[in-house]
Amino acid sequence: MGVLAMKYKVYLTGEQRQQLLDIVRKGSSSARAIRRAHTLLMASEGKTDKTISSTLHISIPTIERTRKQFCTESLETTLKERPRSGKPPKLTSTAEAYLIATTCSNPPSGYGRWTLKMLADRLVSLEVVDAVSESTVFRTLKKMN
Structure with missing residues (x-):
C-alpha cells in the first residue's frame, strides 16, 4: 500500500455518498467519472488500494491520485473532466x-x-x-x- 493511501483517507457525507451512488447507478456520466465514483465509494468503505485496483482494473497510483484530489480539493473537481493538454501541433x-x-x-x-x-x-x-x-x-x- 502506498504512502498516499495512509495520508488521504476518504470520509463521505451521506449526501456525497448518495451523489456517488447516483452516478454509478445511472451510468450516464463519463467512464472516468464513474470509475472515480466507484473508487471513492470503495475507499470510504475501508477497502485497500490493492482490492480496489483488482476490482476496478485500475492502477494503485490512479487510486492514490483520486483519494488525494478528493481530500485536498472537492468531490466536484474529482469527478469532473479536466482538459488534458496533449502534445502541441508541430505546425502552427x-x-x-x-x-x-x-x-x-x-x-x-x-x-x-x-x-x-x-x-x-x-x-x-x-x-x-x-x-x-x-x-x-x-x-x-x-x-x-
Missing part, C-alpha cells in the same frame, strides 16, 4: 499557411511538382519550423484537402 497556423502557399507555388526548376521532402525542407530552410517530417507535411496537406 502560420506554418500551415506557409506550407499551403509553397505547395500552390511553382516547384523549383527541374521538377514537375513539389514532393513531400522538398516541402519539408523548404519549411526548414525558411526557418518556419526547426524540423518537420514528411509525414507531418502529408497529414497537414491531407487535412487541408
Whole structure:
C-alpha cells in the first residue's frame, strides 16, 4: 500500500455518498467519472488500494491520485473532466499557411511538382519550423484537402 493511501483517507457525507451512488447507478456520466465514483465509494468503505485496483482494473497510483484530489480539493473537481493538454501541433497556423502557399507555388526548376521532402525542407530552410517530417507535411496537406 502506498504512502498516499495512509495520508488521504476518504470520509463521505451521506449526501456525497448518495451523489456517488447516483452516478454509478445511472451510468450516464463519463467512464472516468464513474470509475472515480466507484473508487471513492470503495475507499470510504475501508477497502485497500490493492482490492480496489483488482476490482476496478485500475492502477494503485490512479487510486492514490483520486483519494488525494478528493481530500485536498472537492468531490466536484474529482469527478469532473479536466482538459488534458496533449502534445502541441508541430505546425502552427502560420506554418500551415506557409506550407499551403509553397505547395500552390511553382516547384523549383527541374521538377514537375513539389514532393513531400522538398516541402519539408523548404519549411526548414525558411526557418518556419526547426524540423518537420514528411509525414507531418502529408497529414497537414491531407487535412487541408
